[in-house]
Amino acid sequence: MTRFLAMRLLSLTLSLVAASVVIFAVIEVIPGDPAAYMLGLNADPDAVAALRDELGLNGSVLSRYLHWIGGALQGDFGQSYTYRVPVSELILQRTQVSGPLAIYALLLSVLIAFPVGIIAASRRGKPADYGIMAATQLGIAVPNFWFAMLLVLVFAVKLHWVSAGGFPGWDGGLFTGLKALTLPAIALALPQASILARVLRSSLLDTLHQDYIRTARAKGLSRRQTLMRHALRNGLIPVLTILGLQFSFLLAGAIIIENVFFLPGLGRLIFQAITQRDLIVVESVVMLLVFAVILVNFTVDIAYAIADPRLRRHR
Amino acid sequence: MIEIHDLTLDIHGTGILHDVSLTIGAAEVFGLVGESGSGKSMTALAMMRLLPEGARASGQILLNDTNLLALSEAEMCDLRGREIGMIFQEPMTALNPVRTIGDQVAETLLVHGRASRKEALVIAAEKLARVGLPPEDVPLDRYPHELSGGQRQRVSIALAIALRPRLLIADEPTTALDVTTQAQILALLKGLVAEEGMSLLLITHDLAVVAGMADHVAVMQNGKIVEQAPTEQLFTQMKQPYTRQLFEASHHQPDRRVTARSEPLLSVENAQRNYRLPGISLFGKTPVFQAVKDVSFTICKGESLGLVGESGCGKSTLSRAILGLEPLQGGRIVMDGKEVQAGVHMPAELRRKMQVVFQDPYGSFDPRWKVSDLIGEPFHLLEAPPQNREERICEALENVGMPIDCGDRYIHEFSGGQRQRIAIARALVLHPELVILDEAVSALDVSIRAQILDLLADLQARLDLAYLFISHDLNVVKAITDRVLVMKAGEIVEAGTTQQVFDAPQHPYTRTLLKAAPQIPRAWRKEHHA
Numbered sequence: 001m002t003r004f005l006a007m008r009l010l011s012l013t014l015s016l017v018a019a020s021v022v023i024f025a026v027i028e029v030i031p032g033d034p035a036a037y038m039l040g041l042n043a044d045p046d047a048v049a050a051l052r053d054e055l056g057l058n059g060s061v062l063s064r065y066l067h068w069i070g071g072a073l074q075g076d077f078g079q080s081y082t083y084r085v086p087v088s089e090l091i092l093q094r095t096q097v098s099g100p101l102a103i104y105a106l107l108l109s110v111l112i113a114f115p116v117g118i119i120a121a122s123r124r125g126k127p128a129d130y131g132i133m134a135a136t137q138l139g140i141a142v143p144n145f146w147f148a149m150l151l152v153l154v155f156a157v158k159l160h161w162v163s164a165g166g167f168p169g170w171d172g173g174l175f176t177g178l179k180a181l182t183l184p185a186i187a188l189a190l191p192q193a194s195i196l197a198r199v200l201r202s203s204l205l206d207t208l209h210q211d212y213i214r215t216a217r218a219k220g221l222s223r224r225q226t227l228m229r230h231a232l233r234n235g236l237i238p239v240l241t242i243l244g245l246q247f248s249f250l251l252a253g254a255i256i257i258e259n260v261f262f263l264p265g266l267g268r269l270i271f272q273a274i275t276q277r278d279l280i281v282v283e284s285v286v287m288l289l290v291f292a293v294i295l296v297n298f299t300v301d302i303a304y305a306i307a308d309p310r311l312r313r314h315r
Numbered sequence: 316m317i318e319i320h321d322l323t324l325d326i327h328g329t330g331i332l333h334d335v336s337l338t339i340g341a342a343e344v345f346g347l348v349g350e351s352g353s354g355k356s357m358t359a360l361a362m363m364r365l366l367p368e369g370a371r372a373s374g375q376i377l378l379n380d381t382n383l384l385a386l387s388e389a390e391m392c393d394l395r396g397r398e399i400g401m402i403f404q405e406p407m408t409a410l411n412p413v414r415t416i417g418d419q420v421a422e423t424l425l426v427h428g429r430a431s432r433k434e435a436l437v438i439a440a441e442k443l444a445r446v447g448l449p450p451e452d453v454p455l456d457r458y459p460h461e462l463s464g465g466q467r468q469r470v471s472i473a474l475a476i477a478l479r480p481r482l483l484i485a486d487e488p489t490t491a492l493d494v495t496t497q498a499q500i501l502a503l504l505k506g507l508v509a510e511e512g513m514s515l516l517l518i519t520h521d522l523a524v525v526a527g528m529a530d531h532v533a534v535m536q537n538g539k540i541v542e543q544a545p546t547e548q549l550f551t552q553m554k555q556p557y558t559r560q561l562f563e564a565s566h567h568q569p570d571r572r573v574t575a576r577s578e579p580l581l582s583v584e585n586a587q588r589n590y591r592l593p594g595i596s597l598f599g600k601t602p603v604f605q606a607v608k609d610v611s612f613t614i615c616k617g618e619s620l621g622l623v624g625e626s627g628c629g630k631s632t633l634s635r636a637i638l639g640l641e642p643l644q645g646g647r648i649v650m651d652g653k654e655v656q657a658g659v660h661m662p663a664e665l666r667r668k669m670q671v672v673f674q675d676p677y678g679s680f681d682p683r684w685k686v687s688d689l690i691g692e693p694f695h696l697l698e699a700p701p702q703n704r705e706e707r708i709c710e711a712l713e714n715v716g717m718p719i720d721c722g723d724r725y726i727h728e729f730s731g732g733q734r735q736r737i738a739i740a741r742a743l744v745l746h747p748e749l750v751i752l753d754e755a756v757s758a759l760d761v762s763i764r765a766q767i768l769d770l771l772a773d774l775q776a777r778l779d780l781a782y783l784f785i786s787h788d789l790n791v792v793k794a795i796t797d798r799v800l801v802m803k804a805g806e807i808v809e810a811g812t813t814q815q816v817f818d819a820p821q822h823p824y825t826r827t828l829l830k831a832a833p834q835i836p837r838a839w840r841k842e843h844h845a
Contacts (some may be wrong), residue, residue, distance in 0.1 A: 217365055217401075219423045219474060220396030222388070231411050231420075238602040308413055309458040 001312050004305055011021055012298045017216075019290045020072075024065050027283045033057070038081060038277045051081075055280070063115065068283075077284035082276045087284045090269060097167055098258075098265040101181050101188070102250035107178045109246065110191035116193070117200030122227055123204060139194030148187035148260045155183060166261035184261045188254060199242050203235035210234070236307045244300035248293040316341040316514055317362070317482055324354075324538075333356050336373070339482065339531075341721040343401040344515045346529030346546065347563070348522060350685045351731075354538040355518045359484045362516075363401055367728030378482070396423050397504045400475030404487035410459040416443065416470045417455025423477040434620035442473040443524055464626070465496035469503070474508060482811055483507070489524065493625040493787055498831040501528060514633055520760060522565045523833035526550060532754045534558045544728060561816040562760065562835075567765035568794050569772035575618035575797050580781050581637065581669075582613040585646030588632055602808055609646070609807040614749065618783040620795035621777060621813065622830070623789060629805040630785050634751050635781070638671060651748065656776040663696040670742035674754035676734035680726040690741045697745070713739040714778070716771060732763035736770065743774070749781045756791055789832050793817050799824045 028034060035051040036043060052058060055078075056067060061210040077087035156164035162179055170177045177180060207213065209229050216226045255267035266285060273281035305311045316667060317339045322333035327627060328499055339345040347355045360366050362376055362403045376383040386394070391557040395401075403409045410419060421435035430438060439494055440450045446469040466745045468488060475483055485504060489497035505528060508515050518687060525532050527548070533543035544553040552616065553559045606629045614620045624630050635641040637648055642657040649655070653665050673679045680689055690708050692698050702709055709719040715736040734802055735755065742750050752771070756764045772795065774780060786792050792799055793811070795803065799816045801809040801824065809822040 146803065211403060211405055212411040215403065215409045215471065215474070216411070218363060218395055218401040219396070220392050220426050221422075222392045230411050230414075234411065234545075275728065310412060310460045 001305070002055060004312050005302070008298055008301050012249070012294055015294050019294065021065070022267045023196050023283060023286055023290065024068060027279055028057075028064065028068075029060075030068075034279050036116060058290065060255050071227055072284070072287065078280045080273075080278055080281050081170065082273070082278045083281075088280055090281065091266070091288060094264060094266045096170060096270045097263055098251060098267065100177070100255065101184060101254060101265060101274075102247060104178070104181055104185040104246050105188035108185055109192040110243070112193035113196035114201060117197040117204065118227065118232070120197065120201040121204035121208070121231075122224065129201075132201075134193035136197050139190050140198075142191070144187050144191050145260050146258055147190060148184065150184045151187055152260070153302060165260070167263050181263075182265060184254070184257050187260075189258055190193070192212070192250070196239065196242055196246070200235065200239050201284045204231050204289055207231040225300060233307055236240065237304060240300050240303050244296050250291050252289045260292040316343075318375070318377040318380065319358070319362070320375040320377070321359065322372060322376060324357060325364070326367060326371075327369040331370075332361070332372075332537060335535075335538070335540055337533050337543060339514050339516060341481070341514055342508060342512045342529060343385045344505070344517060344529045346525030346808075347361075347518045347535060348525055348532060349521065349535035350520055353535040355535050357488050357538075357603065358535075359401065359486050359516065359518055360483065362482075363395060363399060365395075386558060393427070396475075396480070397427050397478045398480050399482045399484060400478070400480040401484040401486065402468070402471045402475050402488050404490050406471060406491060409471050410467055415456045416448075416453070416456055416462070416655065417457075417818075420470065420477055423474050425586060427478060437472070439476065442477050446470075446473045446476075446528065446596065447499070448473070450748045455782055463496075465492055465500065468492065468496075468802065470498055472500075472503065472507070476511065476513070479511055480513060482514045484518070487520070487699075488520045489733060490521070492517070494828055494831040495625060496788065497524075497833070501833070504528070508645070522550075522562055522834065523835050526835040526839065527833050533576045534561065537549060537632060550835060564761040564765040566794075566835075567761075567768060569765075569769045571720040571772045571795070572776045573797065574776055574779060575781075576616050578616045579613045580616045580618075580651060580784075582649050583633075583637065583646070584611050584649070586610045586633065586643050586648060587642055587645035588629070589644045592830075605805050607643075610622060610798055610807055610809065611646070612803075614781050614783060614808065615777070616748065617779050617781055618798065618818060619796045621792035621799035622785045622802060623792050623799060623804035624782060625787060625828075628802045629678055630752060630802050633802075634671070634753050634785055638669060638751065639666070647804075664700070666695070667696045667745045668747050668829070669749040669751060670747040671743065671751040671753060672735070672738045672742050672755040674757050676731045676738060676758060679738060680734065682726055684721065684726070686724055686729075686737055687727060689726065690722070690737065690744050693741065693745045695705065701714065707744055708740075711744040712737075714774060715740045730763075731768075732759055732767065735767055736765075739767075739770070739774070743778065746778070749783065751783045751824065753785045753786070754787070755784075757786060757788060764791070771795060772824055779843060788818075789828060800829070 007190055033048070033052070034056060035048045035055055039048055039051060046273070055062060059067070075088050077091065079085070081089050083090060116132055120129045123129045152164050155161045162183055164227055168176050168179050204227065208227070213226055213230055216230045221229065252267060254265060258265040258268045266289070270282060270285045273285065319335055319337050322335040335358055337345070338435055347358065357366070361372050362383065368506050370386055374384070381581050383391070389607045410416070417436055418441045420439035421432070424430040424435040425432065426439055436455060440455055442451065443453065445456070448466060448469050453462065453466065459470070462470065484498060488504070489500050501524065504515060507513065517525060519525060529546045532546050532549045533540050533545070534539065534555065536557050542549065542558050544552065549558070553562060586607055587605070587609055589603040589605050592602040592604050610633060622630050622633070632641060636657065637644055637655065639655045639657050639661045647654055650665060651668055653662070655661065661839065687708050690711055691704060692706060708722055712722065717733065717740065726737070728736065728817065756767050759767060768791065771782070775782060782795070784792060784796050796813045798808050798811065799813045801816065801822065805826050809816060809820065809825045816825060817829065820829055
């Protein structure tokens with residue numbers, strides 16, 4: 001297990017280095033002057049030169065890369081050109097919204113998907129199964145922004161349970177913050193939960209055909225016990241894969257939902273930074289997201305090994 | 316102790332069992348013999364009430380006067396594992412891969428509320444020790460993938476007997492195991508019956524296995540019991556023609572004509588195949604596993620050479636090396652004057668000369684191809700497809716005794732024996748000189764196996780083929796080969812003519828193998844040959 005962990009950590013580090021090189025290359029090295037690009041077509045040459053200087057574009061490629069990475073490692077991502085504040089500050093603010101939202105949505109998705117998937121698998125071919133399959137099909141098909149708008153109409157406009165959008169920050173207490181994130185989290189979680197439940201169902205059904213399920217039944221376990229004690233953990237591997245992909249998506253892919261609910265999240269930050277040509281912000285946020293994705297994959301790998309001893313290699 | 320009266324079973328309306336009646340006495344070993352599809356496993360599953368969906372059973376299964384067919388599912392759950400234990404054929408898949416063996420044995424006790432978790436683990440350790448897996452050698456926290464097939468089957472037995480059930484059902488418990496492991500597992504089961512006083516229902520297709528084990532034998536065919544009697548009586552009398560047919564098929568000797576000539580066809584010289592073991596050491600030598608160590612032999616034209624050994628001894632690795640699918644780390648393989656090298660492109664002419672038939676008649680065909688395309692596929696080895704492609708395919712089909720119109724059908728429409736004929740047709744279509752038969756009849760029932768052996772003997776005589784016949788089944792090797800090699804741990808430990816090796820084995824390992832193979836006592840056999 002120790003060697004397994006060491007190998008995974010090594011691969012994590014290498015992936016991060018590779019990703020940082022690619023991001024740096026795409027944004028700073030590929031032909032075209034970032035400073036000129038940021039200032040637009042009709043920029044004053046002096047302003048471009050000043051910006052180049054500010055961005056440190058005059059050094060060699062290697063020294064610029066090292067400077068960027070060195071700064072990033074110490075939490076210094078430079079200064080945003082449009083906001084005129086340190087990028088780290090921007091990211092920190094936005095992560096306070098996006099991080100909790102992603103985790104919230106993921107938890108909801110798991111809490112919905114597991115019972116639903118298990119019920120469908122254990123009642124295969126019965127009305128409950130058909131009902132769940134139809135509902136999850138719908139959950140996947142309906143666009144989440146449309147569903148988000150429905151939620152706003154019902155719970156904010158009609159019932160006044162929550163506000164229609166915006167985020168009050170965490171200063172008002174945990175509850176206030178979570179309340180503001182509830183509708184977006186539900187809107188994000190529903191399609192994810194539908195996918196997850198279907199994956200879990202089919203994975204469980206596959207496992208239930210295995211010989212060891214028959215062995216368990218021959219020991220005297222009931223159907224339900226067999227499902228919970230033997231099938232579930234074996235059926236978890238594909239579910240973990242999907243879960244990892246979903247978390248990465250939730251972190252960065254919530255742009256539309258953030259827009260529907262006026263949430264100041266990472267998605268909106270990067271979207272605005274791109275439209276305003278603020279490459280410093282783009283570069284850093286993309287790196288952060290890549291870091292998050294790689295970290296999630298690492299966690300999923302560890303989870304695989306916990307779920308399935310065969311993946312831990314030799315003792 | 317357990318009585319089955321007129322058990323009739325259908326699944327989705329198809330009749331599976333018809334009026335099956337049998338009685339298993341206390342502390343008795345009852346052998347249930349039949350070919351695949353005869354209904355023996357379904358009888359066992361009916362006793363456990365673990366039948367597939369859509370199954371309807373009628374009749375009575377009485378366990379101490381309780382009719383199991385009338386019990387509720389909850390009552391059955393209470394009874395399974397406690398009164399009746401069961402072990403299955405496939406030790407590789409019968410255990411949950413993500414839970415430790417101790418945990419899985421203890422679960423039998425826990426699920427019946429017979430012990431606390433701590434006590435259950437202590438009992439699990441005792442039971443595992445009883446089946447030959449003492450905790451000092453095989454700790455409770457091992458996972459199934461860390462054990463061999465024989466060890467896994469022992470774990471299956473331990474969890475089935477953990478609560479000392481009155482009846483243990485063993486469904487082909489040794490079919491997937493090597494002869495030596497089979498002998499050990501059978502001895503273990505026999506010992507358990509004597510010690511624990513439980514009854515054993517032993518289901519098998521192998522008459523020799525029941526001959527050595529059972530007190531009472533029933534023979535099943537097409538869902539019916541055709542004959543049952545005390546073991547010795549059944550073997551010596553054999554009242555039913557089907558029983559006799561099974562018996563004869565089990566040691567069938569095809570008519571062979573010696574076609575071997577002294578011209579060498581394939582020669583293997585000091586072949587060596589190493590695998591790197593997992594694990595990285597930056598310094599020092601990487602650990603290697605020698606699958607094939609310094610193996611040399613020759614196959615002459617028209618000769619049938621047997622290669623026997625247990626699983627993992629390197630026989631399949633060797634056959635893959637001969638086919639040019641595995642690189643060698645030492646030595647060389649020469650086929651008809653040309654060296655076989657893996658990794659470099661093998662000349663089509665060379666590849667054409669050797670073809671292979673594998674064990675699994677289900678997994679070795681693409682299900683979406685027509686039979687004629689499956690058989691015709693090797694034609695891509697020719698520079699241009701033959702003008703008479705259809706004719707050649709028909710010829711191959713005729714050679715293996717299949718109707719020529721089956722070329723338009725798909726592989727799932729055929730039985731296991733027919734598929735194996737088609738596999739042989741595919742190997743023959745290019746008129747090879749050497750056919751490698753890698754456990755080619757091991758998955759087949761005895762009567763089908765006898766037919767395929769006849770076919771192979773006939774083809775060899777007619778088409779001047781050389782065979783490399785790889786098998787763990789000594790009876791089959793004896794029936795079809797001129798010479799035999801015995802392989803152990805990557806080495807050839809004995810080589811000689813088949814008769815020599817079987818009648819006067821020199822190496823202790825060969826003797827162990829021959830001794831381990833179950834035999835029907837000679838005295839019982841004579842009466843039929845007379």
